[in-house]
Amino acid sequence: MKFRLVIHGGAGAIKKEKMTPEKEAAYRAALEAALRAGYGVLAKGGPALDAVIASIKVMEDSPLFNAGKGAVFSHDGKNELDASLMDGRTLAAGAVAEITTLKNPIVGAHLVMTKSKHVMLAGKGADDFAASQGAETVSPDYYRTEERWEELQKAKEKEEKEEKESNKHSSLQLEEKFGTVGAVALDQQGNLAAGTSTGGLTNKRFGRIGDSPIIGAGTYADNESCAVSATGQGEMFIRVVAAHEVSVLVKYRKLSVELAAQTVLDKVRAFGGSGGLIVLDHDGHFTTPFNTDGMYRGTIGPEGKPETAIYR
């Protein structure tokens, strides 16, 4: 019996010296809950796709991560959420961008995959479609946490200062705390799946879309190679088509998942980008590299014991 789930809760400047024991315990408990949710699906022979959705829903529902409840705020003080999902067996995929009323954007991505002929829906249309298909909706203030609101205020102050010194709009906060969540799973039938969900960048504006809802950039799964979810400075992950690049390095260059993921992360770094990747292949081998101080991450397999980690 071989199955596995690997998750991340975002890479970034997670410094041990700034972490309290209480906060660390809360993160580990949330990661464990997400792992157990996916394990519940996989252990009874359920599909990788359902395990990915189940674990991401738990992280979306937790205020700790930048996805679902606890999402960061845009420049206009709104929460605009993105998610994507892919089935490695069929290459079926679904994605939603700029969601403002779904409790679980990953469910929206799943509905796009299964109930529409499309792959990607954005904005009000995406909210409306998912709601029409029965997705749970929330009022926009559901996502709000005071910590994220404070982050927006600080980001705006910083931006105001920066904009005085340059002509470029500075809405890509290089503040290194991301918190995108993702999951990759291998089920007992040997099928792979991947999913990613995020609130994007604090203080984002102009309808910025990052890598998370983009099939190929933030998410990719192919039974012939591996399943991938990315987190980090999305722009760099889009330019190198990060998730698909990992997949093809495994498929065409026969690299191990470790070497493939590290190669792509090094390429992202060469463009000045930081972040991390989780990658799982059809043999259950996995890797979770990151080039930041830390990445919330965890895994669970047939033994049913969740393992979590935060720092290097």
Next chain:
Amino acid sequence: MKFRLVIHGGAGAIKKEKMTPEKEAAYRAALEAALRAGYGVLAKGGPALDAVIASIKVMEDSPLFNAGKGAVFSHDGKNELDASLMDGRTLAAGAVAEITTLKNPIVGAHLVMTKSKHVMLAGKGADDFAASQGAETVSPDYYRTEERWEELQKAKEKEEKEEKESNKHSSLQLEEKFGTVGAVALDQQGNLAAGTSTGGLTNKRFGRIGDSPIIGAGTYADNESCAVSATGQGEMFIRVVAAHEVSVLVKYRKLSVELAAQTVLDKVRAFGGSGGLIVLDHDGHFTTPFNTDGMYRGTIGPEGKPETAIYR
């Protein structure tokens, strides 16, 4: 002296028996004008990126193609335009989605690439950003042509009939006429660039985003391999990450551009998708395969003589 420009004006059910000599002459003249615009840049040693923009602008300004003026209408009777652009030298990229007020969406994509830290902007934010950076704006009725308006009415009638027979919303019109435009160029310095621009699908709704504004799916350029622009049923091109897949087949499997493009198009076809690709490598080799009745296409090189084709 080696340089080249290859363009497409969309693949689809372009049947010779339905084409009048006048209409064919108009399409050929528009393609030739687009080729000459890009040639003007390349012949004097200008960058591939500028040649791509120049030729796409001509096709956006022509009412004949489904991009800029002449874009198809969404379900709500609006024109919502997408475009993307990539520089093979730096892997810099820019994209806009659901544009409603820019005369030239490809210029919007260029401004995102050069004047923001982002890669992709969508909706009103994308319009606002491009306008703030000096892009020419138009009133939404600028894009309107009577032919496209009639297409929407017909599509809606067909949809109404179909929806009576099924529960799925049928907003992916399988009507095989696309008309997305794209260009790939190689300049005298050996740099590659690619761009794509579209009005999307007739009768699209729910904020559907296709492959054209997605880096990796509809557009990709990498000096180490080739430049690619796609046209067709975007959902299938997203799932196989078509443009990036062509690029990696050239880069990692050392396939010729012909074999790489045909391999990817066959994969798209295996998912039931139709369309075409234009691909150009750093030696100036190019290919323009399609699996539809026709694809508006053309090329020009140092000899300065535009060549155009429509059917097989």
